[in-house]
Amino acid sequence: MTYIAKPKFHHPGLPKNELGYTHRDYEGKISTLCAGCGHDSITASIIEACYELSIEPHRVAKISGIGCSSKTPDYFLGNSHGFNSVHGRMPSVLTGANLANRDLIYLGVSGDGDSASIGFGQFAHSIRRGVNMTYIVENNGVYGLTKGQFSATADRGSKSKKGVTNTDNAIDLVAIALQLGASFVARSFSGDKTQLVPLIAAAIRHKGAAFIDVVSPCIAFNNHAGSTKSFDYVREHNDAVNRLDVLTGRDPITVDYAPGTVQMVEQHDGTRLALRKIDADYDANDRLAAMTFLQKHAAKGQVVTGLLYVDPDAEDLHAHLDTVETPLNSLEAKDLCPGTAALEKINASLR
Amino acid sequence: MPVQSPISSVNDFVVRFANVNGSGSASANELFARSILRHGVPVSPRNIFPSNIQGLPTWYEVRVTEEGHLGARGGVDLMVAMNPQTWDKDVASIEPGGYLFYDSTKPMPTSKFRADITVIGVPLTAITNSTYTDPRQRQLFKNIIYLGALCALLDLDPKLVEQLIGEQYKGKEKLLSSNVHALHLGRDWALQNLKCPIGLRVKKSDKVGDRIFMEGNSAAALGAVYGGATVCAWYPITPSSSVAEAFTSHCKKLRHDPETGKARYAIVQGEDELASIGIVIGASWNGARAFTATSGPGISLMTEFIGLSYFAEIPAVIMNIQRAGPSTGMPTRTQQCDIIACAYASHGDTKHILLFPEDPAEAFEFAAQSFDLADRLQTMIFLMLDLDIGMNHRLCRPLKWDDARQYDRGKVMTAQMLDEPGRDFGRYLDVDGDGIPYRTYPGTHPTKGSFFTRGTSRDRYARYSEEGAIYADNMQRLVRKFETAQDMVPRPLQANAAKPTKYGVIYFGSTAPAMDEAIGLLEARGHQLDRLRIRAFPFHSSVASFIADHDFVYVVEQNRDGQLRQLIVNENGIDPVRLVPILHYDGTPITARFIANAIGDHQDHLKVTPLRKAVS
Numbered sequence: 005m006t007y008i009a010k011p012k013f014h015h016p017g018l019p020k021n022e023l024g025y026t027h028r029d030y031e032g033k034i035s036t037l038c039a040g041c042g043h044d045s046i047t048a049s050i051i052e053a054c055y056e057l058s059i060e061p062h063r064v065a066k067i068s069g070i071g072c073s074s075k076t077p078d079y080f081l082g083n084s085h086g087f088n089s090v091h092g093r094m095p096s097v098l099t100g101a102n103l104a105n106r107d108l109i110y111l112g113v114s115g116d117g118d119s120a121s122i123g124f125g126q127f128a129h130s131i132r133r134g135v136n137m138t139y140i141v142e143n144n145g146v147y148g149l150t151k152g153q154f155s156a157t158a159d160r161g162s163k164s165k166k167g168v169t170n171t172d173n174a175i176d177l178v179a180i181a182l183q184l185g186a187s188f189v190a191r192s193f194s195g196d197k198t199q200l201v202p203l204i205a206a207a208i209r210h211k212g213a214a215f216i217d218v219v220s221p222c223i224a225f226n227n228h229a230g231s232t233k234s235f236d237y238v239r240e241h242n243d244a245v246n247r248l249d250v251l252t253g254r255d256p257i258t259v260d261y262a263p264g265t266v267q268m269v270e271q272h273d274g275t276r277l278a279l280r281k282i283d284a285d286y287d288a289n290d291r292l293a294a295m296t297f298l299q300k301h302a303a304k305g306q307v308v309t310g311l312l313y314v315d316p317d318a319e320d321l322h323a324h325l326d327t328v329e330t331p332l333n334s335l336e337a338k339d340l341c342p343g344t345a346a347l348e349k350i351n352a353s354l355r
Numbered sequence: 356m357p358v359q360s361p362i363s364s365v366n367d368f369v370v371r372f373a374n375v376n377g378s379g380s381a382s383a384n385e386l387f388a389r390s391i392l393r394h395g396v397p398v399s400p401r402n403i404f405p406s407n408i409q410g411l412p413t414w415y416e417v418r419v420t421e422e423g424h425l426g427a428r429g430g431v432d433l434m435v436a437m438n439p440q441t442w443d444k445d446v447a448s449i450e451p452g453g454y455l456f457y458d459s460t461k462p463m464p465t466s467k468f469r470a471d472i473t474v475i476g477v478p479l480t481a482i483t484n485s486t487y488t489d490p491r492q493r494q495l496f497k498n499i500i501y502l503g504a505l506c507a508l509l510d511l512d513p514k515l516v517e518q519l520i521g522e523q524y525k526g527k528e529k530l531l532s533s534n535v536h537a538l539h540l541g542r543d544w545a546l547q548n549l550k551c552p553i554g555l556r557v558k559k560s561d562k563v564g565d566r567i568f569m570e571g572n573s574a575a576a577l578g579a580v581y582g583g584a585t586v587c588a589w590y591p592i593t594p595s596s597s598v599a600e601a602f603t604s605h606c607k608k609l610r611h612d613p614e615t616g617k618a619r620y621a622i623v624q625g626e627d628e629l630a631s632i633g634i635v636i637g638a639s640w641n642g643a644r645a646f647t648a649t650s651g652p653g654i655s656l657m658t659e660f661i662g663l664s665y666f667a668e669i670p671a672v673i674m675n676i677q678r679a680g681p682s683t684g685m686p687t688r689t690q691q692c693d694i695i696a697c698a699y700a701s702h703g704d705t706k707h708i709l710l711f712p713e714d715p716a717e718a719f720e721f722a723a724q725s726f727d728l729a730d731r732l733q734t735m736i737f738l739m740l741d742l743d744i745g746m747n748h749r750l751c752r753p754l755k756w757d758d759a760r761q762y763d764r765g766k767v768m769t770a771q772m773l774d775e776p777g778r779d780f781g782r783y784l785d786v787d788g789d790g791i792p793y794r795t796y797p798g799t800h801p802t803k804g805s806f807f808t809r810g811t812s813r814d815r816y817a818r819y820s821e822e823g824a825i826y827a828d829n830m831q832r833l834v835r836k837f838e839t840a841q842d843m844v845p846r847p848l849q850a851n852a853a854k855p856t857k858y859g860v861i862y863f864g865s866t867a868p869a870m871d872e873a874i875g876l877l878e879a880r881g882h883q884l885d886r887l888r889i890r891a892f893p894f895h896s897s898v899a900s901f902i903a904d905h906d907f908v909y910v911v912e913q914n915r916d917g918q919l920r921q922l923i924v925n926e927n928g929i930d931p932v933r934l935v936p937i938l939h940y941d942g943t944p945i946t947a948r949f950i951a952n953a954i955g956d957h958q959d960h961l962k963v964t965p966l967r968k969a970v971s
Contacts, residue, residue, distance in 0.1 A: 062805060065641065065797045078807055085797035087640060088809040089633070090659055096588075096630040100637025100645060101797070103586050103621040108641075108798050126633070129626040321623075328617040332585040333642035333796065335619055337762050340583040342609040344756050350577070351753040354567035355392075 010034055010082075022058040030054045030061055032082040037072060042194035042220030042235075043142045047079045049197050050111070050140075053204035054081065057252070064109045065101055069094040069123060072149055073115035073142035073220075081111075092123025095130030095139070099321070102135050105331040106322050109208055110137040117147050120156035120175045127177070131184040131213045136320035138207040139215045141177055142194070144222035145233035152225035163230030176302065178312060181215040182295050187318030188214035189294070191309045193238050194221065202248040203311060209250070209275040212318030219307060232305075243306040245286040245297075249278040269316050279311060288314055359471035362452040363554035366396045366421035368432040370505075370555075373445045375438050377409030383498035384415040386519060387505065388748065391419055392568060393515040395560040399425040399868070401747050401944060406593065406686045412441045421562055425714075425750060426869030427944040433509075433555055435501060442467065454553055456505070475549060477504045482544060486537075496537040503541025510552035512559070513542060567715075567753050571744035572648075574715035574754070575674055576601035578722025579646055580609055583762050584672070586645035588623045588634035590653065593686045594742040595676035598648035599624075628653040632660040632673070639670045640808060642767070642796035644726045646672035651680045651693050654700065661735055662701025663810045665833070668783070668792070670729035670736075670765070673697075674722065677741040679942045688942025689742035691864055694918035697737045698892055704830065706837050708844060709737045709892040713867035714744060716751040717890075721845065723756075730765035732840050733794060741913070743865040743944040766793045773803040782806040782817040783829060790836030837893055844891035847898055852883035859905035860954070861898070861934075863889040863919060865944065866911055872947035873954070880951070882958045884909070892922065899927045902934070909954055911937040913945050 010031060018026040030051040035044050054061065064084040068074035070091035077086040089097045098112045112130075119127040119141050130139070145158040152165050156175045163169055181189050188210040192200040200218065207214035219238050221227045227234045232241075246267070252275055267279040267288060279288055287293055294313045301308045328335075362368070370387075374380035381402075388400040399418040405411040418428050433454040436445045449455060451471045457463075459476025468474050483497045506513055517535055524531035545551055576598050579587070589599040603622055610619045625631035631647045638645035649657070654675055664671045679685035680692050697709055710725060712718040718740055725736040766787075768780055773795070780803065783792050792815075795804035806817040812826045813819050820826070852874075862870045867888060877884060887901045887908075902908050902923070910920040917936035924931050937953045939945040 060801065062801045063798050067637070083802055083805050085795070085805050086807040087637075088807065088811070089636075090663055090810065093629060093633045093660070096625070096633025097637035097640070099623070099630075100586060100588065100634035100639070100643075101641040102637075103623070103634070104638040104641035104643030104645070105796075105798065125626055126630055129630060133623070322621075325621050325623075326616075326618050327621055328612050328615065328619050332619070332621060332638075335583075335585060337583060337760075339619055340585065340610070341581050341756075341760075344758050346609060347581070347754050347756050351565075351567050354569050355563075355565075 021055055023060065025055065025058070025061065027051060027055050029083070030081055032077070032079040035079045036075065038224050040223040041072070042144065042222070043073055043076050044079070045194040045197060046140065046142055046200070046218055046220055047076050049200040049204055051080050052197070052201045053208065056201070057205050057208060059109060059208070063107075064111055066111050066113065067094050067098045067101060068113040069115070069118035071115040071118050071147075073113055074118060076142070077111070077113050092118050092121070093126055094118065095123065095126035095135075098137055099130055099133065099135050102137060102321070104333040106136070106327070107331050110135070111208075112137050112139045114139070114141050116141060116143045116145060116155040116157040116177075120177055124156070124175070128180065128184055131181050131186045131215060133321050134185070134187065134213050134319060134324065136211055136322065137213060138204065138210075139213065140204070141215075141217050142220045143177070143217050143233070144220050144226050145231070146222050146226040148222050148225055159232040162232040163228070165225050165228055176298070177215070178217045179295065179298055182291055182298070182313055186215045186313070187212035187315040189313040190215070190311045191217045191219070191307070193219050193242055193307070193309060195235055195239065196242070196309070199244065199247065199309065202250045205250045206248060206271075206275065206277050206311065209252075209271055209273055210314070210318065211272045212315070212320050238307055241305055241307045243301055243308050245281075245283040245308060245310040245312065246288065247280040247282065248311050249280070251276040251278060269314050271316050272318070277311065277314065282310070288312065359452045361454070361473050361554045362432055362450065364432070365556045365558050366419055366560060368419050368555045369428055369430060370417045370419070370433045370435065371431040371445075371448075372415040372435040373438045373441050374413050374415065375440070376405060376407050376411045376413040378498070379495045380413075380437065380498050381415065383502050384417070385748070386516070386523070387502055388417045389519055389568065390511055390516045391417070391557055392563055392750070393519060394512065394557050395563050396421055396557055397423045397425070397562050397750050399427070399750065401427060401743070403943070404687050412438050419557065421560055423562060424868065424872040424947065426872055427946045429946040429948045435505070437501070454555065456501070456508070473553065475508065475553070477501065477541070477545065477549075482540060486540060496533070499534055499537035500541035503538040504545040506538070507542045507545035507551040508549065508553050510556045510558070513538065563750070565753055566750045568748050568750055569715040570597070570746060570748055571712070571715045571718045571740050572597040572676060572746060573601040574719040575648075575722040575738060575740060575745070577605050577754070578719040579726070580605045581719070581756055582644065582723030582726040584644045584646050584726060585620050586635065586638035586643050587620070587647070588625045588631040588645070589647050590625045590628045590631050590649065592650045592653050594678055594746045595648040595650045595653070595674065597746065598674055598676065628656040629660065632657040632671070635671050636660055636664055636669050639729070640797075644730070646674060646726075648674040648676065650676050650678050651696070652683065654693055654696055658701045661707065662703060662705055664735040665701065665705045665707065666703070667808050667810055668733040668794070669808070670733050672725045672729050672736050672738065674738040674740060676745040677739065679940070685942045687742070689865070689944055690913050690940060690942065691739075691741055691866070692914040692918065692940070693739070694914070694922060697739065698922055706893070707735050707737055708732065708840055709739050710845060711739050711863040711890050712744065713864060713888065714749050714751045716754060718744060719754045724845070727763040728840075728843060731763050731791070731843065732836060733765060733791060734836070739864060741865050766791055768793045768795050768799075768804060770800040770804075773800050780804050781815045783813065783832070784815045785832050785835070789839040790832050790834070791839060841893045841895055844893065844895075846895050847890055847901070848888045849885065849897070849901065851885045853878070854883045856883035856885055857906040858883070858958070859885040859887060859901060859908040860911060861887050861889060861901070861908055861919070861923070862911040866913060869945045869947045869950055870911060873950035876947055876951035877955055877958075880955045882955060884954070889919070894923065894926060898923065899929070902927070902929055907933045907935055909935045909937050909957075911945070911950055913939050915940045
């Protein structure tokens with residue numbers, strides 16, 4: 005169960021990142037998910053991305069809703085505050101937390117039931133507001149904790165473990181996020197860590213609403229023939245448009261990219277995203293083209309993955325609200341309370 | 356029919372304006388109320404309006420009251436009947452001997468009037484149309500013209516009205532002069548053509564003092580500014596929307612960094628009430644002071660999060676501007692009907708803190724205090740206003756603040772404290788015996804003090820647990836914490852009758868002004884009552900002792916089921932027979948007349964006339 009703590013000792017020779025932290029400093033409690041669960045691979049990727057970016061582990065706030073995916077924040081960044089909130093309501097809780105302290109990194113972890121069904125509205129509205137966050141949906145197309153009901157991302161025509169065919173149309177969160185103005189949109193696969201880790205790193209460094217849909221097979225209820233969210237199906241239909249290298253400020257470009265094969269994107273904080281093109285015509289700066297591309301490939305049954313869209317000049321909710329640089333939670337009475345002199349004036353105006 | 360002599364009264368009467376919603380009458384009517392205040396005579400105005408933007412009937416009632424009775428009185432002495440749709444009902448509602456003011460441009464059949472009232476006709480449309488050509492101007496200035504006529508009829512000093520218009524249109528000279536012109540147009544016509552003044556008159560007095568004239572919603576919003584709220588998330592719902600709107604306008608004036616001009620606040624209009632309370636809880640979890648404002652239907656939607664706030668112990672403030680329920684109910688009518696819904700909101704065993712301000716001044720104080728209470732008690736605080744306080748201008752004492760006052764941020768462990776040798780941090784550890792644990796803000800310390808917040812059961816160190824004993828231990832601590840709250844929330848205020856009495860009355864919130872006035876009416880009937888105004892839940896021990904000290908106690912409230920009475924019976928184990936419900940719930944504000952009649956009749960029945968005396 006989630007109260008199981010990992011032993012603290014580790015090999016003295018474990019490599020350290022720029023801040024002197026080892027991988028172990030980014031880990032959490034032992035997972036209670038099923039052995040082989042795709043979500044645990046995503047947890048490992050989050051740990052890897054945070055390690056590589058040399059993030060202070062306690063400067064991350066991990067927020068989730070309810071469900072298998074929402075349990076995972078307990079399994080990484082054990083020195084961070086986590087909030088396992090209410091089913092489908094992670095986006096609002098994260099929005100509020102972000103308003104209170106703009107200086108932390110916000111990692112929202114959710115599932116397809118949490119974000120595409122009960123919390124579809126909150127997903128949509130947090131994206132449209134441009135909350136500065138990394139919003140990861142661990143998407144397995146099924147309700148695991150309640151034992152195998154279809155979720156809203158299950159494809160029409162796919163079969164449940166019990167053999168029932170899904171007759172409802174699927175919600176593609178990536179397509180919706182693009183339409184709602186997310187300034188960073190990606191899709192990946194829990195079984196492809198080399199693709200996923202840099203996507204998470206780039207999303208964390210993105211200032212704005214960054215959304216990653218990670219197809220993450222449910223080993224217990226959605227990994228059979230007839231499922232479109234199984235390991236086999238996704239491997240066969242994975243259509244990656246690009247591969248990403250995240251280059252932080254100090255990194256020199258050591259890789260020699262052949263001309264025309266790479267799209268360089270520089271984000272606000274100086275992070276450079278080197279997109280190695282797999283599909284030569286794919287432009288990750290073109291929202292409209294991305295939407296069309298997704299629709300065309302979805303119609304062919306392909307699962308398009310990679311960094312699908314990024315707006316390097318994105319603004320976040322704090323910019324829209326023009327809030328002070330100091331986190332609101334550290335303002336004191338002297339900054340907030342107008343005092344008696346102002347009150348006397350107000351009284352006088354009400355007579 | 357006997358001849359009814361016209362009502363004659365100075366500084367004590369009720370004027371009601373019957374208008375059409377959206378006709379621009381509101382500002383003229385408010386000007387009328389303010390003009391009387393400038394004469395040093397207290398007024399108590401009330402908006403009676405429909406859930407509608409344009410076209411339906413709306414009324415504005417001004418009680419002129421030298422004695423300072425600020426509750427609704429009931430009855431109308433002068434009806435300004437500007438709405439043909441409601442003419443019959445409006446005319447019928449005038450007290451015998453009262454006055455009817457109407458637009459006499461078109462002749463009306465005599466059957467449309469009453470013989471026992473004084474009818475005052477002013478050809479408003481004719482005057483307006485001969486002066487203005489623009490339809491919108493005709494509409495707006497017609498309101499000012501009737502205000503001018505009322506000036507003459509009620510003997511108002513036109514200089515004081517002009518002064519108010521001057522303040523309102525400061526810097527907009529053209530609007531100023533045209534409004535003053537319209538005022539005199541009406542006044543002059545009345546002086547030349549009618550017998551002025553009528554029996555109802557306003558005479559200069561000195562009964563207003565330094566009091567201010569303010570809406571409760573605006574006062575509560577200002578309390579949030581003074582109380583240090585930095586995050587407000589809300590979803591529009593009558594009658595609470597003006598709280599968030601007022602908070603926005605107060606913040607624009609008072610909360611910008613003087614150097615950078617940037618905002619020291621964040622206001623988000625949520626997509627619904629669930630998101631609004633979610634944002635509030637997220638912000639509070641992260642150490643900001645946050646609130647939402649809503650009404651009954653919003654409370655229903657928020658209840659899952661309210662339970663999370665209770666169980667995971669996250670501070671939050673909800674301002675509930677109550678309206679008549681259930682369901683959509685009467686969205687623009689007042690009630691005190693969410694007492695039980697808020698006190699026990701959410702599934703499982705929960706109890707929440709409720710504050711009951713009586714007027715805007717208390718709404719301001721309690722709003723500011725609610726953030727200290729939320730932080731100190733790490734739980735949800737409900738500020739329970741209602742439409743009557745929230746959306747009407749109320750004369751109240753000036754707002755006060757102490758510049759030495761510091762915010763009580765409650766038990767928050769800092770990085771320095773976490774590093775103290777021997778310091779044990781357990782998020783749900785009751786170190787002081789008051790049921791209140793320490794919390795840490797996210798991002799405080801690299802290796803200490805982090806915890807996982809969850810709505811599931813957990814032990815004292817915030818570790819997930821489904822052990823029965825651990826769960827029960829936590830639930831008991833929450834009870835202890837609620838007991839601690841009893842001495843922190845505003846205490847009840849007691850006022851004893853002039854003579855010793857066996858009977859008492861309990862009341863709260865917007866009932867206060869009507870209750871205060873009813874005491875005088877009851878005394879005149881020979882009934883003495885001690886009174887206790889409850890200002891918060893959990894109830895202070897003085898509530899139980901007040902009940903114990905009296906044979907029985909009336910509980911006056913504005914809902915059908917006697918919700919406060921139920922809460923007292925339930926929480927204090929009181930025999931229900933000892934609490935007599937006095938209930939008013941038709942959506943109009945409770946009146947002194949209603950209370951005095953209901954209690955008076957009950958008291959009269961108690962008086963046993965000896966049989967010998969009765970037959971002799």
